[in-house]
Amino acid sequence: MPQDSPMPLKRVLYHHRTQGKAVEGVHIRGVSDALRAEGVAVDIISVPGADPYASPKAMSPTRSSKSWMRALTRLPEPLFELAEIAYNAIAGWRVLAYLRRNADVDFIYERYSLFMISTVLLGRMRGLPVILEVNDSAAVHRVRPLFFHRVAMAMERYAFRKATGLVFVSAAFRNRIQQAHGTLAPAIVTHNAANIDKFSFTEQQRSDARAHWGLEGHVVCGYLGAFVPWHAIDKFVYEIADRLEQAPHLKLLLVGDGATYPEVKAFVEKRGLSDRVILTGRVSHDAVPGLLAAMDMAILPSAGDYTSPVKLFEFMACAVPPIAPDFEPIREVLVEGSTGWMFRAEDTAAAVQAVLQRSTDADELRRIGQAARAYVAAERQWRNNVLQLSDFYTGLRQPATAAA
Incomplete structure (x- = not known):
């Protein structure tokens, strides 16, 4: 897309399940602000209390802004992962309620989290594109090892195959995920950025x-x-x-x-x-x-x-x-x-x-x-990233438009 061309997007729903702080908050704000600067309305749905714009902007990524979040992360691993799986119901309900109020959403952009599949399921049910930004995976080494590893891999494989598109933060990561899961949805590589x-x-x-x-x-x-x-x-x-x-x-x-x-x-x-x-x-x-x-x-x-x-x-x-x-x-x-x-x-x-x-x-x-x-x-500014994302979305929609 030429950089002076209008962006073919009106509204994007950004969904994430992070605490919205430190590096993840920088990334969420970077993408959202760059889209808004191009005239795109961006609505954010997150874990309650984890709005990246409301979270303390401090260089302390090891501190959570909410005591209940800290308590949740300290649960024994099996219980913590069961809570992550259960959150699909909460996220699905909230996203569905949002979509019923906003019929003009072009696509859902989700920062992928382990065990999260409800958004992809909703997108397929409603014929709405869902693009996953992939920063994590059950297929890589983790500081906090997974207890329900096979379940995480199975849910992840479904999400990565049934999403409309995937955005990876490096080619090395994309290649590793492809090796672990085989066939994937169409994907691009978009490294991080800074304004x-x-x-x-x-x-x-x-x-x-x-x-x-x-x-x-x-x-x-x-x-x-x-x-x-x-x-x-x-x-x-x-x-x-x-x-x-x-x-x-x-x-x-x-x-x-x-x-x-x-x-x-x-x-x-x-x-x-x-x-x-x-x-x-x-x-x-x-x-x-x-x-x-x-x-x-x-x-x-x-x-x-x-x-x-x-x-x-x-x-x-x-x-x-x-x-x-x-x-x-x-x-x-x-x-x-x-x-x-x-x-x-x-x-x-x-x-x-x-x-x-x-x-x-x-x-x-x-x-x-x-x-x-x-x-x-x-x-490598955030505007470069959202221009690439817009081009990716346009390319994903063309086959459907041609078929129609």
Whole structure:
């Protein structure tokens, strides 16, 4: 679709079963806001109390905004999964009530969740397209292992085959799901994104941020995200601690909190590194661009081997060149030595070496950072994603139109 063509959509129902916070909230708002900017009405149905626009916008993805949600996630796994299955009845009833009030919906866009099939069933019953955005699957390794794995796989296979279309966050993920489930509904790959206007800053803002955190005169390597084991920021700090003395020009600015944050903070203080490893703790999401402005480069110590890290695009949008693990989804979007650098995945020592090596050339950091920002501006803003989604929807509807 030419970018100046009107979008052939009037109204979209966005359904999700997430808590609407942290990265998932960023993604939901990114897609919804981009559709609305194109003149499309977007209505959101979620778990009660999980509206991503009402949730606290804070860098604390390990905290839930509702006590009942926290209690639910602490149930024994079999009970938790039974609750997920039962939620189909609630979601189905709410979506059906909405559809009876709104006859002008073009399609339902759902952020897929395990055991969720009621929306696909309703779409087929009412002849309404349902497009699933797939960020999770019973077919991949999970931090919280599934108890009813076979049931989850069977329900997922139905949803992925009977949906009108699927949107995957990486080609690697799509290929893995296809291998696990065989035939799938028509699918596209849409990596995550970041809006340039939300990740822009002036030189004054950069100077103020660096002064506030005591970073003047240093090359700053940043991190943005959760302090959780699978992101491995704790391992990175422990590994680089003994090398910082060799790099007096370098400081770390680590933004966020989470399960491993207290241990990292205690380690930094015990080693006397508080002036070299700056820990901001929990910050509001609105404060993130200002903190990014203080960075010269960024590290992603680890990432999912099938996911598309939002923080990667936020770094790039802010002209902060990323150093990231060479998982396949990252290789799909990052050009080595052009828009960032990669190291061997799950090799913390290699991540540390890459940071130390790149920190010595400030001009190169600026050049790569500007190239990364230009790439996001041209191809990886949320508007790019919804234009692709609109084209996908149009293509899905053409066979039905021709048949009619």
